[in-house]
Amino acid sequence: MKIQSVRGVKDILPGEIAKWQWVEKTAHEIFSRYGFSEIRLPIFEKTALFSRSIGETSDIVEKEMYTFDDRGGDQITLRPEGTASVVRSYIQHKMYNPPSLLKLYYMGPMFRYERPQAGRFRQFYQIGAEAMGSASPLVDFEVMTMLIAFFNKLGLKDLRLEINSLGCPDCRPAYRETLKSAIREHLDELCGNCNQRYERNPLRVLDCKVEKDRQIAEGLPKSKDHLCEVCQENFNKVQSMLDTAGTPYNINPKLVRGLDYYTRTTFEVTSENLGSQNAICGGGRYDSLVEEFEGPSTPCFGFALGMERLISLLDSEETDGLNSKPDIYIVCLGEAAVSHSLNMVHDLRYAGISVERDYESGSMKSQMRKANKMQAQFVLILGDNEIQSGKYNLKNMDTGDQIEVSANSLLETLRSQLTG
Numbered sequence: 410m411k412i413q414s415v416r417g418v419k420d421i422l423p424g425e426i427a428k429w430q431w432v433e434k435t436a437h438e439i440f441s442r443y444g445f446s447e448i449r450l451p452i453f454e455k456t457a458l459f460s461r462s463i464g465e466t467s468d469i470v471e472k473e474m475y476t477f478d479d480r481g482g483d484q485i486t487l488r489p490e491g492t493a494s495v496v497r498s499y500i501q502h503k504m505y506n507p508p509s510l511l512k513l514y515y516m517g518p519m520f521r522y523e524r525p526q527a528g529r530f531r532q533f534y535q536i537g538a539e540a541m542g543s544a545s546p547l548v549d550f551e552v553m554t555m556l557i558a559f560f561n562k563l564g565l566k567d568l569r570l571e572i573n574s575l576g577c578p579d580c581r582p583a584y585r586e587t588l589k590s591a592i593r594e595h596l597d598e599l600c601g602n603c604n605q606r607y608e609r610n611p612l613r614v615l616d617c618k619v620e621k622d623r624q625i626a627e628g629l630p631k632s633k634d635h636l637c638e639v640c641q642e643n644f645n646k647v648q649s650m651l652d653t654a655g656t657p658y659n660i661n662p663k664l665v666r667g668l669d670y671y672t673r674t675t676f677e678v679t680s681e682n683l684g685s686q687n688a689i690c691g692g693g694r695y696d697s698l699v700e701e702f703e704g705p706s707t708p709c710f711g712f713a714l715g716m717e718r719l720i721s722l723l724d725s726e727e728t729d730g731l732n733s734k735p736d737i738y739i740v741c742l743g744e745a746a747v748s749h750s751l752n753m754v755h756d757l758r759y760a761g762i763s764v765e766r767d768y769e770s771g772s773m774k775s776q777m778r779k780a781n782k783m784q785a786q787f788v789l790i791l792g793d794n795e796i797q798s799g800k801y802n803l804k805n806m807d808t809g810d811q812i813e814v815s816a817n818s819l820l821e822t823l824r825s826q827l828t829g
């Protein structure tokens with residue numbers, strides 16, 4: 410029986426993994442410079458955590474969660490995102506004590522039963538970051554800036570930062586009603602989905618993808634024009650900090666995001682090179698979520714980026730050199746050479762040199778072919794003469810140069826040649 414992977418789920422193969430590791434390493438480096446610490450969270454949680462935080466009427470909760478009863482009868486969901494788990498963990502471990510701004514980041518797989526297409530998977534990886542415990546717009550600015558620094562470090566180009574403000578529990582209810590009355594006028598022109606959204610989640614009408622609805626949405630009232638004084642002031646400050654730092658951005662009044670927990674600033678980073686799934690990253694402020702889960706008042710700001718989309722944007726010039734190649738390939742001719750090589754190979758590897766060898770006792774020609782294929786930097790041929798004399802020929806495969814080294818100086822020579 411031939412079994413294939415599940416639809417919408419993909420293997421990340423060894424040929425690609427160097428890029429993934431590079432992106433992850435860069436995230437660790439940049440995020441820690443901004444004071445973020447890594448947190449590792451469970452891949453599954455109680456279903457209620459997601460349905461209550463992301464919102465009962467969101468697409469994710471209504472149709473995309475992988476939910477099942479475990480053998481004890483608990484309702485479990487494979488995480489569709491990371492923010493809810495961070496909030497759960499923050500409260501559970503009382504990370505609000507002592508009160509201070511806590512900055513966390515995470516990376517790992519998420520699961521959504523969406524219709525698979527280019528850039529959209531059912532298991533996908535995110536890197537996310539959450540700054541918890543401050544309502545200051547400086548946090549919004551800094552977290553977005555960190556993200557842009559990270560994208561720049563990876564050499565990503567032609568990205569757009571789009572921002573919006575969705576208001577807060579003080580101004581959103583009135584805006585929602587204003588929006589609903591405006592939508593009511595167009596109900597018979599809007600798609601079936603938007604007719605349902607009108608009652609339960611009217612803001613989502615603004616980001617409907619149906620062309621006719623998009624035109625109607627242009628004329629609907631936008632949250633940024635219905636903000637209370639505090640929200641307006643915050644949004645102004647975020648913009649003026651971005652202006653001062655010279656960070657380009659666009660205000661996109663239709664950016665409402667698909668998760669219900671957002672308040673005030675929301676943002677996305679998009680790329681024209683991604684096709685229809687053009688968001689590489691999304692996030693924003695969620696000032697009430699910790700309290701909704703019975704934690705202390707903790708305003709938060711965060712984002713998550715999609716790894717598959719990010720990886721697809723990497724310039725091959727930046728990443729060509731990433732795949733690991735052996736420093737040295739040891740060609741063994743005969744049984745005595747294999748035996749002699751055992752400790753030699755081990756000692757070199759232990760000292761930090763990457764060593765490849767042949768496992769099949771092939772001919773000299775076949776071993777050289779393998780060394781070439783692996784693009785080993787050096788080749789050392791080990792035969793009876795070399796074992797007896799304790800002197801080896803080290804061949805630089807790039808230049809073709811050969812040097813003679815003694816057994817004692819092999820490691821030292823390799824080190825100097827590899828770094829030089």
Ligand code: HAM
Pocket residue numbers: 489490491492521523528529530531532533534535537538539667668688689690691692693694695710711712713714715716717718
């Ligand atoms: P999100 O917009 O649902 O936000 O997802 C963030 C990013 O994950 C998207 O911009 C996209 O790059 C990637 N992504 C989402 N779904 C898929 C999919 N099916 N296949 C491939 N990539 C996908 C969140 O998840 C929020 N938790 C972000 C956040 C953190 N907000 C505050 N803190």
